[in-house]
Amino acid sequence: xxxxxxxxxxxxxxxxxxxxxxxxxxxxxxxxxxxxxxxxxxxxxxxxxxxxxxxxxxxxxxxxxxxxxxxxxxxxxxxxxxxxxxxxxxxxxxxxxxxxxxxxxxxxxxxxxxxxxxxxxxxxxxxxxxxxxxxxxxxxxxxxxxxxxxxxxxxxxxxxxxxxxxxxxxxxxxxxxxxxxxxxxxxxxxxxxxxxxxxxxxxxxxxxxxxxxxxxxxxxxxxxxxxxxxxxxxxxxxxxxxxxxxxxxxxxxxxxxxxxxxxxxxxxxxxxxxxxxxxxxxxxxxxxxxxxxxxxxxxxxxxxxxxxxxxxxxxxxxxxxxxxxxxxxxxxxxxxxxxxxxxxxxxxxxxxxxxxxxxxxxxxxxxxxxxxxxxxxxxxxxxxxxxxxxxxxxxxxxxxxxxxxxxxxxxxxxxxxxxxxxxxxxxxxxxxxxxxxxxxxxxxxxxxxxxxxxxxxxxxxxxxxxxxxxxxxxxxxxxxxxxxxxxxxxxxxxxxxxxxxxxxxxxxxxxxxxxxxxxxxxxxxxxxxxxxxxxxxxxxxxxxxxxxxxxxxxxxxxxxxxxxxxxx
Amino acid sequence: xxxxxxxxxxxxxxxxxxxxxxxxxxxxxxxxxxxxxxxxxxxxxxxxxxxxxxxxxxxxxxxxxxxxxxxxxxxxxxxxxxxxxxxxxxxxxxxxxxxxxxxxxxxxxxxxxxxxxxxxxxxxxxxxxxxxxxxxxxxxxxxxxxxxxxxxxxxxxxxxxxxxxxxxxxxxxxxxxxxxxxxxxxxxxxxxxxxxxxxxxxxxxxxxxxxxxxxxxxxxxxxxxxxxxxxx
Numbered sequence: 039x040x041x042x043x044x045x046x047x048x049x050x051x052x053x054x055x056x057x058x059x060x061x062x063x064x065x066x067x068x069x070x071x072x073x074x075x076x077x078x079x080x081x082x083x084x085x086x087x088x089x090x091x092x093x094x095x096x097x098x099x100x101x102x103x104x105x106x107x108x109x110x111x112x113x114x115x116x117x118x119x120x121x122x123x124x125x126x127x128x129x130x131x132x133x134x135x136x137x138x139x140x141x142x143x144x145x146x147x148x149x150x151x152x153x154x155x156x157x158x159x160x161x162x163x164x165x166x167x168x169x170x171x172x173x174x175x176x177x178x179x180x181x182x183x184x185x186x187x188x189x190x191x192x193x194x195x196x197x198x199x200x201x202x203x204x205x206x207x208x209x210x211x212x213x214x215x216x217x218x219x220x221x222x223x224x225x226x227x228x229x230x231x232x233x234x235x236x237x238x239x240x241x242x243x244x245x246x247x248x249x250x251x252x253x254x255x256x257x258x259x260x261x262x263x264x265x266x267x268x269x270x271x272x273x274x275x276x277x278x279x280x281x282x283x284x285x286x287x288x289x290x291x292x293x294x295x296x297x298x299x300x301x302x303x304x305x306x307x308x309x310x311x312x313x314x315x316x317x318x319x320x321x322x323x324x325x326x327x328x329x330x331x332x333x334x335x336x337x338x339x340x341x342x343x344x345x346x347x348x349x350x351x352x353x354x355x356x357x358x359x360x361x362x363x364x365x366x367x368x369x370x371x372x373x374x375x376x377x378x379x380x381x382x383x384x385x386x387x388x389x390x391x392x393x394x395x396x397x398x399x400x401x402x403x404x405x406x407x408x409x410x411x412x413x414x415x416x417x418x419x420x421x422x423x424x425x426x427x428x429x430x431x432x433x434x435x436x437x438x439x440x441x442x443x444x445x446x447x448x449x450x451x452x453x454x455x456x457x458x459x460x461x462x463x464x465x466x467x468x469x470x471x472x473x474x475x476x477x478x479x480x481x482x483x484x485x486x487x488x489x490x491x492x493x494x495x496x497x498x499x500x501x502x503x504x505x506x507x508x509x510x511x512x513x514x515x516x517x518x519x520x521x522x523x524x525x526x527x528x529x530x531x532x533x534x535x536x537x538x539x540x541x542x543x544x545x546x547x548x549x550x551x552x553x554x555x556x557x558x559x560x561x562x563x564x565x566x567x568x569x570x571x572x573x574x575x576x577x578x579x580x581x582x583x584x585x586x587x588x589x590x591x592x593x594x595x596x597x598x599x600x601x602x603x604x605x606x
Numbered sequence: 607x608x609x610x611x612x613x614x615x616x617x618x619x620x621x622x623x624x625x626x627x628x629x630x631x632x633x634x635x636x637x638x639x640x641x642x643x644x645x646x647x648x649x650x651x652x653x654x655x656x657x658x659x660x661x662x663x664x665x666x667x668x669x670x671x672x673x674x675x676x677x678x679x680x681x682x683x684x685x686x687x688x689x690x691x692x693x694x695x696x697x698x699x700x701x702x703x704x705x706x707x708x709x710x711x712x713x714x715x716x717x718x719x720x721x722x723x724x725x726x727x728x729x730x731x732x733x734x735x736x737x738x739x740x741x742x743x744x745x746x747x748x749x750x751x752x753x754x755x756x757x758x759x760x761x762x763x764x765x766x767x768x769x770x771x772x773x774x775x776x777x778x779x780x781x782x783x784x785x786x787x788x789x790x791x792x793x794x795x796x797x798x799x800x801x802x803x804x805x806x807x808x809x810x811x812x813x814x815x816x817x818x819x820x821x822x823x824x825x826x827x828x829x830x831x832x833x834x835x836x837x838x
Contacts, residue, residue: 350629361824410822411815437651440658459658464715503815513723514715530818531811534804542731544723551811552818571821578817 040070050143357581364574374576378557381540385525385547386558388497389419395428396496399470400447400454401511402432402439403463404503408529409442412501414555414568415527419499420450430454431495433470435463435507463507467514470498501527505535512536516544525549615830622823732762764797 042051042065044058051058053070313321378386392398404412432443432454440459447454460466498515502508508526515524526536526548533550540548549558552575556568621642624635668679685704692701734740735755741748767790786794 347630354626354629357820358824361821362828365821365825366828407819408815411818437647437654440654458662459654461655461659462712464712464719467719468715509724510719513719516727517719517722529811530814531808534807534811538728538731542727542734544727551814571818571825574821574824575814575818578821579814582813582817 040072042068042070044068050139353585357578360577360581361574364577365570368570375560376553376557376572378554378561379548379550381537381548381550382554382558383547384540385419385527385549386422388523388525388546389422389426392423392426392497394426396423396426397429397431397494398423398427399431399433399457399495399498400443401498401500401502402434402443403436403507403511404439404442404501404529405436406438406442408503409445411529411552411555412442412503412527413446414552414571415529415549416446416501417450418555418558419525419527419549420447420452424450424452427452431457433457433466434459435461435466435511437461463510464514467511468518471514471518495522497523497525499525499527502532503529505532508532508536509539512539512545612830612834615826615833619827619830622827732758735759760796761800764793764795765800766797767793768797768801770794 040053042053042055043049044051044061044063044065045068046063047058047061049058049060051060051065056065057063058065430447430452432440432447434440434443436442437459440456443454457470458466460469498511500508500511502511505528508528512524512526515522523546524544525546526539528536528548528550530551530553533548536545536548536550539545549555552572556572559568621639624639627633628636664679664682668676671679685707688700689704690701691697692705735751735758741751741755744751770786770790
């Protein structure tokens with residue numbers, strides 16, 4: 039069955055029409071076109087495209103799909119959106135014309151100027167293209183036109199079937215747009231000019247190329263359907279432009295070409311960012327750090343409750359008054375007299391056992407805040423040694439050691455020799471212990487200060503207010519010079535952890551705390567007036583015990599009840 | 607005429623009150639006392655290090671020593687200069703050399719002392735507690751010696767079990783990796799008791815020392831007030 043195709047809108051018109059029934063264009067010079075033969079019965083139903091139509095442009099294939107259930111949605115903003123429904127009935131009547139052609143016809147019947155409207159939109163979109171992309175488009179356009187002219191000349195003796203109309207999808211960033219001069223005129227079994235176009239652009243044949251599917255316009259249409267136009271509008275800033283140029287040649291001898299140029303705005307597909315868990319954690323950490331650095335950091339101020347303040351004041355007042363009364367009341371009453379510890383007795387025995395004219399090293403390793411307690415502890419031992427000390431050497435591993443040594447020893451009438459101040463106790467202890475063990479310095483080194491390394495001390499007494507400082511001296515001296523007796527005079531807070539060194543015999547004695555000092559004073563019948571302080575000490579201990587008991591009874595227990603013990 | 611002792615006594619009294627004001631509020635008086643302490647300590651340390659360390663151990667030997675000994679003394683001088691270069695951002699990496707030297711030397715001294723001054727002697731002491739000669743040295747105290755040795759070994763094993771975080775045992779017991787072996791759980795419970803007693807003793811010692819320092823302050827201030835009132 040023959041028909042006439044309108045040169046203006048491409049609508050199919052019966053042979054008897056003189057004007058296009060769609061656009062009213064003249065059909066006087068239009069030659070009739072024979073419809074192609076209908077596909078044979080029994081053709082595979084699931085294959086929507088005939089074998090000879092494999093190389094049809096994807097757009098036409100898409101139109102073919104629309105043949106069954108066509109739903110064109112022309113986006114009012116510009117770009118056409120085509121919804122493809124896959125409910126094509128396998129045995130649907132296709133008539134004598136190809137399915138895609140029926141789709142065009144149907145569309146032409148329901149729309150006034152469907153193709154014309156599309157062309158207008160395409161042209162409007164084309165005009166929006168500027169710069170290099172526009173030049174490329176123009177070049178490509180003229181080149182396509184040239185190819186078509188060649189194909190028309192060649193088709194003068196070999197008419198081209200309507201189904202050989204081709205569409206070539208071209209991306210704007212295609213490197214070469216100029217046709218190669220040595221294009222073969224014919225290729226059997228394919229659309230000739232389409233093959234040349236593909237070769238000229240270096241695009242593989244859809245049946246050969248590994249990326250044939252990705253170049254399918256149908257895929258693009260499906261993707262376009264998945265991405266609403268609104269999303270595409272948001273990507274105006276992108277430089278990527280995809281241009282699909284569609285060319286229709288209606289008849290071999292007719293110089294009629296319909297070009298549907300769809301200049302699409304770039305379709306921006308968000309890149310899938312694949313992050314490992316560790317990278318994600320690092321990113322979160324970095325984001326947190328940046329946020330924290332930019333945040334304001336007001337100075338944290340403690341908030342005080344009025345009741346707590348008054349409670350603190352009351353406790354302080356009770357403590358001060360109680361201690362003051364015990365100190366200055368002048369009474370002699372005492373709750374209990376302390377007994378000396380085994381370590382204190384051993385240290386006193388050491389002092390008694392030392393020979394006359396001994397060389398004694400005193401190590402000062404305590405802070406001024408504990409000077410009072412250390413004086414009370416050291417006085418009984420140093421007083422007992424007063425008659426037997428030949429030379430007294432002083433080393434310090436605390437910053438205030440030299441001053442404290444002067445204050446303590448000056449009151450006892452000793453003359454001392456300064457061994458030195460050691461900012462790091464371990465180095466000083468190591469040096470002294472090395473001198474005790476070797477008695478000499480390394481060859482070639484400058485001579486050390488007098489009495490630093492080459493002295494054979496008869497005993498070493500460490501005065502320390504903390505366990506770590508005393509431990510350092512004990513470890514170094516007992517490890518390198520185990521025969522040198524070491525005694526420790528310590529505060530109460532250092533005493534418990536020093537007991538193992540005394541029990542193991544590493545140190546000959548340890549005298550610690552106020553209770554040992556009072557006990558030794560009582561044993562030695564010292565004239566030091568420790569009674570008032572001992573009473574004040576006992577009163578203070580009672581007040582502190584009462585405060586702790588009251589606190590344990592009345593303190594809020596929300597934290598211990600609601601929060602689990604331990605860490606996470 | 608007001609003596610220097612009275613002046614310093616008044617200053618000490620004021621500083622004591624300023625520090626005790628922290629019980630009521632974190633006031634400017636407490637901060638002033640704290641800043642005063644920090645500033646004086648820093649200044650005192652500078653003077654102390656120059657007079658007690660740099661001069662006697664570096665400067666004076668450099669002046670008195672011969673050339674070979676001076677070469678030895680160049681080592682600490684160079685290391686000290688490299689440490690100072692750490693304040694210049696572009697040359698800060700050079701300060702890593704003396705810092706690495708200090709870190710390595712400190713670790714060597716500390717580890718050597720810990721092993722030969724604590725671990726070996728203390729382990730030997732635990733073993734000596736089970737020495738029969740020592741146990742039966744005094745026949746009337748045999749029971750006490752045995753009890754002492756038993757408590758000692760129990761405390762040692764319990765404390766070590768409490769701090770046992772052995773990964774290899776976890777791997778062996780894959781069915782319940784987060785749970786320690788039953789025997790370790792039992793001993794760690796016992797270790798908790800010993801640790802609690804030890805920390806309690808330390809806490810009591812800290813309290814005792816702080817209380818004695820406070821008593822000393824009150825005594826000094828009381829004497830000062832007594833002198834002041836007596837002088838009037």
